Amino acid sequence: MATRSNGRRFVSTRVEVEGREEVRTVELPAFEVEPWKAGAALEIVGHCALRADGVDKVTGRARYSADIQRAGMLHAAVLRAAIASGHATVDLSRVRSLTGVRDAVAGGDIRPVEVNGLPLLDATVRYAGQPVAVVCADSREEAELALRAIEVAYEATPHAVTAAESLAPDAPHVRPTGNSPDVSPRVTERGDVDAGLVEADVVITREYRVPAALHTALEPHGAVAEWTGDHLTVWESTQGVFNTRSDLAAALEIPISHVRVIQDYMGGGFGAKNGASTNAYIAALMAQRTGRPVRCVNDREGEQMDSGHRPTSVQRVTLGAKRDGTLTVIVLDADVALGIGGWEGGPGAIYQELYRCDNVRTTENFAYTNLGAMSSFRAPCNVEGAFGLERAMDVLARELNMDPLDLRLLNYAASNQGKNTPYSAKRLDECYRAGAERFGWWVRDGATRTPGGNGSAGGALVDAARKPRAKSGRLRRGYGMASQIWGGGGGPPAYAMVRLEPDGSADVLTGTQDLGTGSRTVFAQIAAEALGARLEDVRVVIGDTERTPYTGNSWGSITVASVGPAVRMAAEDARSQLLEAAAGILDTTPDRLVAHNGVVRLRRGTRSLTFAEIGKHLGDVMIVGHGSRGPNPDDTTLSTFGAQFAEVEVDVDTGVVRVLKIVAVHDSGRIINPALAESQLHGGIIQGTGYALFEERVVD
Amino acid sequence: MRLDINDKGFEVADADHLTLLDVLRDRLELTGTKLVCDRGECGACTVLLNGEPAYSCLTLAAACEGVSITTIEGVARNGELHPLQQAFVENDALQCGYCTPGQIMAALALLERSPSPSESEVVHWMSGNLCRCGTYPKIVRAVLAASRAMNGDETDGAGSDGD
Numbered sequence: 001m002a003t004r005s006n007g008r009r010f011v012s013t014r015v016e017v018e019g020r021e022e023v024r025t026v027e028l029p030a031f032e033v034e035p036w037k038a039g040a041a042l043e044i045v046g047h048c049a050l051r052a053d054g055v056d057k058v059t060g061r062a063r064y065s066a067d068i069q070r071a072g073m074l075h076a077a078v079l080r081a082a083i084a085s086g087h088a089t090v091d092l093s094r095v096r097s098l099t100g101v102r103d104a105v106a107g108g109d110i111r112p113v114e115v116n117g118l119p120l121l122d123a124t125v126r127y128a129g130q131p132v133a134v135v136c137a138d139s140r141e142e143a144e145l146a147l148r149a150i151e152v153a154y155e156a157t158p159h160a161v162t163a164a165e166s167l168a169p170d171a172p173h174v175r176p177t178g179n180s181p182d183v184s185p186r187v188t189e190r191g192d193v194d195a196g197l198v199e200a201d202v203v204i205t206r207e208y209r210v211p212a213a214l215h216t217a218l219e220p221h222g223a224v225a226e227w228t229g230d231h232l233t234v235w236e237s238t239q240g241v242f243n244t245r246s247d248l249a250a251a252l253e254i255p256i257s258h259v260r261v262i263q264d265y266m267g268g269g270f271g272a273k274n275g276a277s278t279n280a281y282i283a284a285l286m287a288q289r290t291g292r293p294v295r296c297v298n299d300r301e302g303e304q305m306d307s308g309h310r311p312t313s314v315q316r317v318t319l320g321a322k323r324d325g326t327l328t329v330i331v332l333d334a335d336v337a338l339g340i341g342g343w344e345g346g347p348g349a350i351y352q353e354l355y356r357c358d359n360v361r362t363t364e365n366f367a368y369t370n371l372g373a374m375s376s377f378r379a380p381c382n383v384e385g386a387f388g389l390e391r392a393m394d395v396l397a398r399e400l401n402m403d404p405l406d407l408r409l410l411n412y413a414a415s416n417q418g419k420n421t422p423y424s425a426k427r428l429d430e431c432y433r434a435g436a437e438r439f440g441w442w443v444r445d446g447a448t449r450t451p452g453g454n455g456s457a458g459g460a461l462v463d464a465a466r467k468p469r470a471k472s473g474r475l476r477r478g479y480g481m482a483s484q485i486w487g488g489g490g491g492p493p494a495y496a497m498v499r500l501e502p503d504g505s506a507d508v509l510t511g512t513q514d515l516g517t518g519s520r521t522v523f524a525q526i527a528a529e530a531l532g533a534r535l536e537d538v539r540v541v542i543g544d545t546e547r548t549p550y551t552g553n554s555w556g557s558i559t560v561a562s563v564g565p566a567v568r569m570a571a572e573d574a575r576s577q578l579l580e581a582a583a584g585i586l587d588t589t590p591d592r593l594v595a596h597n598g599v600v601r602l603r604r605g606t607r608s609l610t611f612a613e614i615g616k617h618l619g620d621v622m623i624v625g626h627g628s629r630g631p632n633p634d635d636t637t638l639s640t641f642g643a644q645f646a647e648v649e650v651d652v653d654t655g656v657v658r659v660l661k662i663v664a665v666h667d668s669g670r671i672i673n674p675a676l677a678e679s680q681l682h683g684g685i686i687q688g689t690g691y692a693l694f695e696e697r698v699v700d
Numbered sequence: 701m702r703l704d705i706n707d708k709g710f711e712v713a714d715a716d717h718l719t720l721l722d723v724l725r726d727r728l729e730l731t732g733t734k735l736v737c738d739r740g741e742c743g744a745c746t747v748l749l750n751g752e753p754a755y756s757c758l759t760l761a762a763a764c765e766g767v768s769i770t771t772i773e774g775v776a777r778n779g780e781l782h783p784l785q786q787a788f789v790e791n792d793a794l795q796c797g798y799c800t801p802g803q804i805m806a807a808l809a810l811l812e813r814s815p816s817p818s819e820s821e822v823v824h825w826m827s828g829n830l831c832r833c834g835t836y837p838k839i840v841r842a843v844l845a846a847s848r849a850m851n852g853d854e855t856d857g858a859g860s861d862g863d
Contacts, residue, residue: 054789055781057797058804060732060772067731075726140722218736218744218798218832267734267798268832300737516796516833675792679835683795686834 013631015491017556026492029630033530033569036670044529048675052521052540053265053514062265065237068224070293074102074136076286077143078278078302079150084128084370085159085172091151095135098149100142103290106133110285113251115278116341116373118175120285125154126174127340127370128161128699129305131278136286136294144299159370161699163314163335166367174368175340183344184366188352190418196329196359200320202399203329208317208388210347211696212337213310215377219267221307222297225283232287233260236280239269239513240553245545247276248284263543269515270687271376272308274553308375309697312337313347315388319396325410327357332388335365342374347385352418354389354485355411360418371699376555378687379486387692390482405436405481406452416637424633427667428483428641435481435665439645444479474653477660481645488668489638490561494629495549498527498570499622500578504598504612505537508570511548512563518676519559523567525672530571531578532595533611557640560672566627574625582609585617642666644685657693701765705730706774712761720764721745721756724771732772732801743829746802747771753809772801775808784808784846793842795833803829807843816847 008028015024036042056062081088090106107121114120121131133150137143159174160166166179173179197203223236232254238244241261249256266273283296298307313336320329332351338344348362377383397404412429415422433451436442442449496510508527514520524538531538541548551563579590582600586593586607594603601608609617632638647661662685671677703710705728715723724730724747734744738757745756748770775782784807787793794800803826810817810825817825822843831839 050789051792051794053797054792054794055785057794057800058772058781058785058788059776060730060801062797063731064734064798066735067725069726069729069731139718139726141718216832218734218742218796218830220736266796268796270832297735300739516794516798518795679792679795679833679838682837683834686836687832 011631013492024493026631027628029569029628031569032630033565033572042529044525044535045672046670047525047673049521049525049535049673051518051676052524056265064219064265064267065224065235065263066219066222066267066295066297068235068295070224070226073224073293073295074138074286074290075140075143076134076136076282076294076296077140077147077299078131078282078296079133079135079147079152080301080305081125081128081130081132081154082152083125083154083156084161085174086125086154086156088123088125088132089153090123090133091153092133094149094151095146098142098146100138101135101146102138102292103136103286104133104146104150105286105289110289111252113281113285115281118340120278120281127306127372129301129372131282131306134282134286136290160367161337161369161371163312163337163365163367163369166337166369167335167365174370179368181344181366181368184364186344186346186348186364186366187361188348188418189361191359193329193331193359193361196357197318197320199322199328201323202396203318203320204392204395204399205316205318206392206395208315208391210313210315210384210387212312213377213691213695214304214697215268215270215272215308216303217268217270217272220298220303221273221277221279222295223277223280223283224293224295225280225287226293227287227291230254231258231260232284233262234280234284235262236277237266237269237273238263238275238277239271239273239515239555240275241513241543241545242511242550243274243553244276244280248280251276251281252284260544260546262545263513266513266515269554270378271380271555274376274555278306304697306372308342308373308377309339310377310380310384311339311342311345311374313384315347315385317388317392319392321396321400323400325400325402325407327355327411328359330355330357330360332362333365334363335367337367337369337371339369339371339373341368345374345376345380347381347388350382350385350485351389353416354386354413354483355408356413356417357411378684379557382486383688383691386482386484394480403449403451405432405441408432408483416639419637421635421637424489424636424638425667426639426641428485428643431641431643431665431667435643435645435663438665439647439661439663441479441481441645444647445477474651476650476652478648478650479646480648481643484640484642484644484666486557486640487638488557488561488640489632490558490629491632492562492629494551494562494566496523496551496563496566496570496627497549498531498567498574498625498627500574500611500615502615502618502620504610504615505539506531506533506571506574508538508540508567509548510540510542510551510563510567511545512542512551512559513554514542515554517554517559517680518673519554519563521676522560522672523563526564526567527571530568531575532597532600534598537598537611561638561669562629564672566629568627570625570627572625573627574623577623577625578611578614581618581623582614585609585614640666640668642668659689662689701762703761703764703769704767705769706771716762718761719757720747720759720761720769723761724756730771730773734798734801736798741830742799742802743806744799744802746805746829748805748809751809751812753806770805772804775804782808783849784811784843787842787846787849788839791838791842791845793835793838795835799829799831803831803839807846810843811847811850815851817843819844
């Protein structure tokens with residue numbers, strides 16, 4: 001663990017970003033607050049407080065970025081390429097004179113701004129749905145109507161929309177720099193795969209294909225931009241106001257302090273809103289040109305074609321095991337179609353990490369294609385990787401005549417073998433066992449099994465019992481289970497302030513976002529617990545780069561683990577100051593005082609002061625507590641785990657699948673609010689079910 | 701044109717070509733009603749026209765003259781949440797909240813015509829309103845809890861687990 005003992009306040013540390021790690025400079029906090037121990041007597045944290053913004057959301061008062069209205073605001077509409085590759089010659093001459101139209105631009109009319117490393121509104125079309133022109137008008141109708149008056153002459157050239165097409169020897173050029181990122185193929189290897197294959201008694205090879213999935217958050221990508229002199233304010237639907245700020249400042253070549261990004265409420269993100277959106281660039285540029293505020297919100301075409309997706313992959317998997325089920329080799333060869341850009345999000349990581357195996361090789365071939373760029377999508381890489389790996393494990397279990405759960409328990413990875421580090425805590429085995437118990441895994445389809453895993457006989461089933469109960473009927477039952485592993489440990493930097501108001505209430509100021517996860521609520525709970533305040537007296541102010549201190553993106557399931565400790569530290573700091581103030585009034589010392597439920601009182605004795613009474617004494621003296629997230633321990637992997645079990649019924653005539661039951665057991669660290677955590681689980685399970693059974697982006 | 705929205709009269713000029721949704725959001729700043737799919741698939745723009753649910757993205761404002769329009773902003777009365785709104789809050793029947801106004805308007809119409817719906821009736825009725833956060837189980841729970849509360853059944857009602 002990095003500490004200040006070496007005298008340095010600012011040091012470098014590894015920080016987890018969406019399953020990847022980056023080295024960043026962090027500040028070591030002046031003091032560190034010990035984590036609450038398991039079993040600590042907490043009165044607010046760990047309890048089902050109602051969502052802090054529930055009333056605002058059920059009354060329509062909550063203002064999302066797309067709801068922002070500014071005086072004189074124009075509406076931008078975007079014309080998108082009707083071809084996947086080629087050249088677009090745009091004629092705007094008929095557009096500018098239309099009623100309500102205030103401005104219209106194509107490539108060359110605006111300053112060069114890059115999105116995904118390619119010029120915005122480029123006449124060279126590199127993907128289907130690429131923006132080629134923008135119209136600004138007094139109303140949304142007029143802007144959208146004006147798009148129809150734009151004349152575009154297309155020269156189409158051959159395109160590649162699958163990884164196979166893009167990686168073929170005679171493939172068309174997808175990006176100027178080539179059809180693959182520099183890292184491709186990315187090979188990650190440990191041990192000796194050939195030896196592992198020789199060692200295996202049973203080897204299976206399968207190919208799995210996962211489709212592109214679209215986030216389709218209810219609130220589309222969108223932004224409102226307004227210039228005041230050379231300062232820009234942007235209301236953006238984003239998972240990172242500070243990331244959006246730096247993106248915009250860089251693109252517009254203005255000082256970062258001249259950009260203010262605000263987001264009060266957000267209608268979902270799921271990974272697709274991690275930086276400045278195309279909409280934000282367009283709104284900012286058009287507002288600069290027109291001298292008026294501009295709103296640019298995706299229409300349905302823009303949202304589905306050009307706002308990110310989970311990339312498709314073809315996963316060729318080979319697993320080898322000894323007769324007793326011990327894995328001897330894991331090999332993955334995957335082709336991943338990224339679209340026109342994004343990052344190298346391949347399925348390999350979970351193959352490296354989930355099971356104990358000495359010989360593992362993953363090869364990920366990344367291909368750019370002439371479709372919109374991929375983006376993170378809810379545990380990017382691991383969801384699609386889990387699909388391939390866990391299906392292959394089921395096949396292997398069948399070959400070995402083992403129960404699928406026994407095979408997983410037998411090959412349990414106690415440490416992170418790929419990184420050669422221990423986990424800070426790993427209770428996946430408990431998730432397996434508790435889930436199996438609650439699901440009735442060992443007595444499914446009427447058979448009784450003995451959990452085993454300690455040899456070929458352990459957990460093996462009587463053959464007859466393994467068969468579906470209704471083998472010949474139209475409706476048949478199926479049972480499955482799979483594992484979840486994902487980061488979620490969070491890290492620095494993240495800052496918070498807790499400010500006590502004269503009326504005894506407290507404001508938490510932190511630059512994070514609430515995507516709908518409930519971060520506003522859980523940070524209020526953490527602050528109230530640490531401060532000794534009443535929950536209803538704590539207000540959380542988030543999502544404003546000018547008025548709140550820095551926190552990173554709300555991505556990778558890290559927000560509570562990153563921002564929570566900073567909030568707690570700020571609240572502890574504020575409480576210390578509050579007790580000092582109260583000690584002066586009560587003529588005692590702070591160590592004899594305790595803050596609880598909005599009241600400071602003597603530990604022994606009856607005298608007390610409410611926070612409001614202390615505030616009255618203090619007048620305009622303001623107590624401000626500061627908190628920051630310290631670095632993570634060195635050489636330890638912080639992860640979350642889970643196991644899910646499903647029972648489905650399949651109509652073999654129609655193919656209709658009914659999900660009858662899902663049991664999910666997760667090891668997610670301290671749960672701040674069980675009701676909100678449950679809502680998150682419902683959402684993840686339903687979205688995952690949608691992906692498994694229904695969802696696929698189809699482009700014609 | 702003159703529109704009657706949440707029992708208040710509004711004069712709107714030059715809006716013959718606009719949808720009710722755009723008039724609500726962009727002219728009157730009643731932004732609780734959301735624009736999402738713009739094609740009658742998601743239900744986020746649901747409002748009540750004379751008590752009947754309607755997708756305001758598919759409704760011309762001009763067709764609503766003389767119609768009593770209710771939006772999410774008109775559901776709470778005198779600062780008091782409607783029992784349905786209360787049930788959504790207490791059951792945590794929302795996450796990001798973007799679909800919530802539409803969900804509540806659709807559920808209001810259901811409870812108006814069927815004060816004690818069965819669970820399957822709620823599921824069927826609410827199927828025109830999408831929630832990408834996947835809050836469906838709690839939405840159904842909230843509608844059923846509101847139904848009980850509105851029928852004066854105090855025995856269960858909105859049950860956040862209260863630890």
